[in-house]
Amino acid sequence: MCKVIAVANQKGGVGKTTTALNLGVGLADKGNRVLLIDGDAQGSLTISLGYKEPDRIEVTLATLLSEIMEETEPSISEAIIHHAEGVDLIPANIELSALEINLVNAMSREVMLRSLVDTIKSDYDYIVIDCMPSLGMLTINALACADSVLIPVQAAYLPMKGLEQLMKTISRVQRRLNRNLVVEGILLTMVDCRTNYAKDISQLVIDTYSDQLHVFDTTIPLSVRAAEISVEGASIYQYDPKGKATAAYRTLTEEVIKHA
Ligand code: ATP
Numbered sequence: 676m677c678k679v680i681a682v683a684n685q686k687g688g689v690g691k692t693t694t695a696l697n698l699g700v701g702l703a704d705k706g707n708r709v710l711l712i713d714g715d716a717q718g719s720l721t722i723s724l725g726y727k728e729p730d731r732i733e734v735t736l737a738t739l740l741s742e743i744m745e746e747t748e749p750s751i752s753e754a755i756i757h758h759a760e761g762v763d764l765i766p767a768n769i770e771l772s773a774l775e776i777n778l779v780n781a782m783s784r785e786v787m788l789r790s791l792v793d794t795i796k797s798d799y800d801y802i803v804i805d806c807m808p809s810l811g812m813l814t815i816n817a818l819a820c821a822d823s824v825l826i827p828v829q830a831a832y833l834p835m836k837g838l839e840q841l842m843k844t845i846s847r848v849q850r851r852l853n854r855n856l857v858v859e860g861i862l863l864t865m866v867d868c869r870t871n872y873a874k875d876i877s878q879l880v881i882d883t884y885s886d887q888l889h890v891f892d893t894t895i896p897l898s899v900r901a902a903e904i905s906v907e908g909a910s911i912y913q914y915d916p917k918g919k920a921t922a923a924y925r926t927l928t929e930e931v932i933k934h935a
């Protein structure tokens with residue numbers, strides 16, 4: 676059975692794309708068939724996997740979603756890129772922002788991505804969706820088709836307000852669109868273990884949420900090497916096999932598999 680995981684937080688720059696990429700490749704390393712979906716018009720996941728000019732890619736998530744809106748057969752096999760690290764990718768580019776605007780007037784606008792995912796689910800063990808930093812229509816689509824949502828939280832600022840808003844959106848989606856949606860967990864990212872501030876934030880997240888939600892035991896340390904992979908076109912396992920963030924993403928992968 677395929678598990679669909681949306682990586683979401685409307686706060687920008689918290690490690691969503693880095694997590695989607697390295698969780699995806701980590702799951703593939705364990706022998707799973709993995710599809711990554713870039714759900715952000717910035718195409719950061721697409722770029723991070725080495726496709727430096729996403730706007731030149733012709734068939735992307737926007738193409739597939741517009742085909743679904745027009746009730747034509749989506750050109751899935753043309754869109755899927757097979758990456759050398761053993762994951763498949765449905766890329767995204769700037770066209771996704773125009774698509775998101777068109778989606779607003781479409782019938783069943785919240786479940787377009789679900790229609791797409793339903794047609795390809797049987798080919799994969801995991802589908803990981805990298806969401807954009809907003810709670811707009813595409814993020815709602817991702818939540819509406821996901822089995823779980825993984826929430827990266829940067830341990831360097833007070834995340835509580837943003838998290839409350841995200842939880843409200845998740846509850847709304849659970850009530851109206853997807854009763855099966857669960858929170859996979861909150862993942863603390865960019866944890867600078869040297870500072871008390873990072874420790875305080877981590878503790879605050881645990882104190883506030885751990886009785887209602889899973890907070891991953893694994894935390895992702897702040898790492899310059901992790902920051903560099905977005906321009907390297909490879910996962911952290913390739914780029915920095917012995918690094919501490921690499922080890923953390925490996926442990927996270929195991930936690931996600933165990934949690935299934
Ligand atoms: P956006 O909201 O813009 O989509 P995001 O939530 O997807 O951002 P990333 O792009 O994964 O976040 O990360 C934001 C920045 O922080 C990037 O430059 C990335 O390389 C860097 N980064 C990610 N993880 C770490 C880490 N563990 N240590 C240091 N830097 C990191």
Ligand code: MG
Nearest residue numbers: 691692715719
């Ligand atoms: Mg991103």
